[in-house]
Amino acid sequence: MNAPYVVALHAVTKVYAGQVHALRGVDLTVAGGELLAIVGPSGSGKSTMLHMIGTLDRPTSGTVRIDGYDIAELSDRELSALRGRTLGFVFQQFHLAPGVSALDNVAEGLLYTGIPRRERRERAAAALERVGLGHRLAHRPHQLSGGEQQRVAVARAVAGDPPLLLADEPTGNLDSGAGAEVLGVLRDLHASGTTIAIITHDVEIADWCPRQVRVRDGRIVADHGDGAGRPAEITKGTGSGPPAEITEEARPDGRTEITTKGGRA
Amino acid sequence: MTRDQRLRPSRLGPSDVLRVGAAGLRARPTRVILSALGIAIGIATMVAVIGISSSSREQLLRQLDRLGTNLLTVSPGRTLFGEQAELPAIALDMVKRIGPIHTASATGTADTGVRRTDRIPEAVTGGISVQAATTELLTTLEGRVAKGTWLNAATERQAAVVLGSEAATRLGITRVGVRVWMGGRWFTVIGILEPMPLAPEIERSALVGFPVAEKLLGFGGHPTTIYERSREEAVEAVRAVLPRTVNPENPNEVEVSRPSDALAARAAAASAFTNLLLGLGAVALLVGGVGVANTMVISVLERRREIGLRRSLGATRGQVRIQFLAESLLLSALGGLVGSVLGALATTAYALSRDWPPVVPSWAFGGASAATLVIGTIAGIYPAMRAARLSPTVALAAQ
Numbered sequence: 001m002n003a004p005y006v007v008a009l010h011a012v013t014k015v016y017a018g019q020v021h022a023l024r025g026v027d028l029t030v031a032g033g034e035l036l037a038i039v040g041p042s043g044s045g046k047s048t049m050l051h052m053i054g055t056l057d058r059p060t061s062g063t064v065r066i067d068g069y070d071i072a073e074l075s076d077r078e079l080s081a082l083r084g085r086t087l088g089f090v091f092q093q094f095h096l097a098p099g100v101s102a103l104d105n106v107a108e109g110l111l112y113t114g115i116p117r118r119e120r121r122e123r124a125a126a127a128l129e130r131v132g133l134g135h136r137l138a139h140r141p142h143q144l145s146g147g148e149q150q151r152v153a154v155a156r157a158v159a160g161d162p163p164l165l166l167a168d169e170p171t172g173n174l175d176s177g178a179g180a181e182v183l184g185v186l187r188d189l190h191a192s193g194t195t196i197a198i199i200t201h202d203v204e205i206a207d208w209c210p211r212q213v214r215v216r217d218g219r220i221v222a223d224h225g226d227g228a229g230r231p232a233e234i235t236k237g238t239g240s241g242p243p244a245e246i247t248e249e250a251r252p253d254g255r256t257e258i259t260t261k262g263g264r265a
Numbered sequence: 266m267t268r269d270q271r272l273r274p275s276r277l278g279p280s281d282v283l284r285v286g287a288a289g290l291r292a293r294p295t296r297v298i299l300s301a302l303g304i305a306i307g308i309a310t311m312v313a314v315i316g317i318s319s320s321s322r323e324q325l326l327r328q329l330d331r332l333g334t335n336l337l338t339v340s341p342g343r344t345l346f347g348e349q350a351e352l353p354a355i356a357l358d359m360v361k362r363i364g365p366i367h368t369a370s371a372t373g374t375a376d377t378g379v380r381r382t383d384r385i386p387e388a389v390t391g392g393i394s395v396q397a398a399t400t401e402l403l404t405t406l407e408g409r410v411a412k413g414t415w416l417n418a419a420t421e422r423q424a425a426v427v428l429g430s431e432a433a434t435r436l437g438i439t440r441v442g443v444r445v446w447m448g449g450r451w452f453t454v455i456g457i458l459e460p461m462p463l464a465p466e467i468e469r470s471a472l473v474g475f476p477v478a479e480k481l482l483g484f485g486g487h488p489t490t491i492y493e494r495s496r497e498e499a500v501e502a503v504r505a506v507l508p509r510t511v512n513p514e515n516p517n518e519v520e521v522s523r524p525s526d527a528l529a530a531r532a533a534a535a536s537a538f539t540n541l542l543l544g545l546g547a548v549a550l551l552v553g554g555v556g557v558a559n560t561m562v563i564s565v566l567e568r569r570r571e572i573g574l575r576r577s578l579g580a581t582r583g584q585v586r587i588q589f590l591a592e593s594l595l596l597s598a599l600g601g602l603v604g605s606v607l608g609a610l611a612t613t614a615y616a617l618s619r620d621w622p623p624v625v626p627s628w629a630f631g632g633a634s635a636a637t638l639v640i641g642t643i644a645g646i647y648p649a650m651r652a653a654r655l656s657p658t659v660a661l662a663a664q
Contacts, residue, residue, distance in 0.1 A: 069272065081273055
């Protein structure tokens with residue numbers, strides 16, 4: 001690895017129009033091979049952190065380095081190239097093209113990397129194999145379960161072997177069984193060396209990760225655990241099901257408590 | 266620390282651009298068909314208009330080719346005092362002495378009418394004129410007899426008449442051997458002619474021999490029209506000397522015309538009408554283009570999440586732009602292709618129903634392709650710019 005950190009945020013702030021302070025000075029470093037959760041209630045700024053780390057948006061101040069590149073110095077074209085090469089995204093809503101086979105959906109993820117089409121399809125098949133869907137290459141999204149659809153999306157994100165995988169509420173649309181299935185895939189990818197950041201409001205998933213970064217009101221309030229460690233066992237209840245949900249009365253005075261119901265939080 | 270190595274986005278190959286553009290269309294077949302239909306109607310109109318007018322012109326040109334353009338007619342003009350002039354009685358013999366002329370003949374209008382029976386009042390002429398004709402007339406006009414025979418050295422002295430095709434129709438005569446009432450006595454119909462596009466006045470005539478016309482119909486012997494054919498390359502030279510040859514005293518009282526010019530003028534006149542219809546086709550095409558632009562704008566609005574996803578996968582703004590441009594171009598090209606085929610089919614069907622040779626010039630197809638490409642590009646530019654300007658975070662947050 002050429003750079004010491006895959007992600008390095010330094011004093012990052014983000015102010016949206018109307019004086020909404022989404023991030024109020026965030027420092028965060030992620031080394032290669034870590035598995036971490038960025039966790040916080042809605043409105044905490046974790047989505048904005050995803051946008052910063054994913055180079056989808058630029059900070060108001062502070063520096064964001066991804067894979068060693070200072071994104072402030074990059075043009076829109078260079079940022080696009082950086083995303084195509086360095087980052088893989090998994091979204092809550094899967095974002096699979098309807099009517100297109102799993103194989104082609106995954107291959108589409110490599111479209112902007114300059115790899116010839118035939119090799120894209122070969123790599124896509126290999127990526128689907130990695131997430132345990134080698135037998136579902138020709139299935140269309142509507143023929144797959146929710147968990148399988150999200151695994152296709154994970155395969156699309158990792159098909160190009162990006163140094164960093166960003167998962168935004170990857171289990172948010174899934175029941176607990178399917179959520180566990182997706183987390184199992186992420187655990188295996190982590191075990192084989194992929195750096196993974198999961199953005200979630202679900203403390204149970206956060207606790208499952210070896211490193212947890214807790215965000216509240218645009219600041220990091222806690223950061224503990226060793227990202228290089230092994231994730232916890234996946235219990236049947238892991239996922240966005242009822243056992244562990246953060247209630248929403250967290251904002252805006254900044255002093256609220258997180259109350260969780262059930263779970264291990 | 267910043268890396269020295271510059272990041273450069275990979276280029277999207279042409280086949281990938283096409284695939285991505287086509288994928289967007291495949292996802293919404295109904296809408297694609299409906300908006301391509303607008304373009305198709307416009308293109309079909311233009312191709313059919315061009316095709317039908319080309320077929321009609323081709324028909325006229327082939328007819329001209331068949332009939333020849335070396336036929337000249339000589340007729341009396343007006344005197345200096347504005348009275349109807351007369352051709353000298355020996356005009357035909359004079360014309361025949363002009364070197365390049367290989368055949369010449371004359372007709373002279375007799376001042377009488379032709380009727381089925383003597384019971385029909387004289388005022389009813391049916392628009393049919395009675396003409397004295399020399400026996401060479403059929404050769405000069407390259408006409409043919411549909412039924413019966415043409416006048417010969419014997420019948421031109423008898424009470425025998427040959428009817429032009431139109432004259433026969435108006436008189437209701439379909440066979441030879443019947444009698445008609447001319448100049449106060451019966452004439453026997455011995456022949457009916459086929460149509461003569463170069464000499465429509467003959468089609469509307471009842472033709473008798475010069476001798477019998479002078480004897481029985483009070484014809485003065487002055488020809489009213491002289492027809493002649495010369496070598497093709499000498500037509501202009503012949504045309505120049507004809508007035509002085511026909512009437513050396515008053516060459517200004519002689520009118521010379523070229524019947525094939527009328528057909529050629531008809532071919533040219535058709536194009537004015539064609540331009541009007543082409544304008545209508547262009548309006549249809551414009552409306553089709555607006556339809557495509559509308560479809561594309563809606564498509565961009567609906568597919569914001571896809572755009573966001575592609576940006577997260579590493580697509581540059583330019584690549585998003587080209588994706589939607591390609592989609593718009595494909596949509597419009599699809600319409601153009603269907604329209605060209607429809608236009609060609611319409612042309613063929615119409616031409617065959619009129620017995621014309623179906624002709625669609627290749628430039629019509631070239632123009633159709635060019636028009637669809639231009640329309641597709643113009644219709645696609647604005648939606649593609651909108652798609653490219655969309656910020657990735659806004660696009661991904663879209664519901």
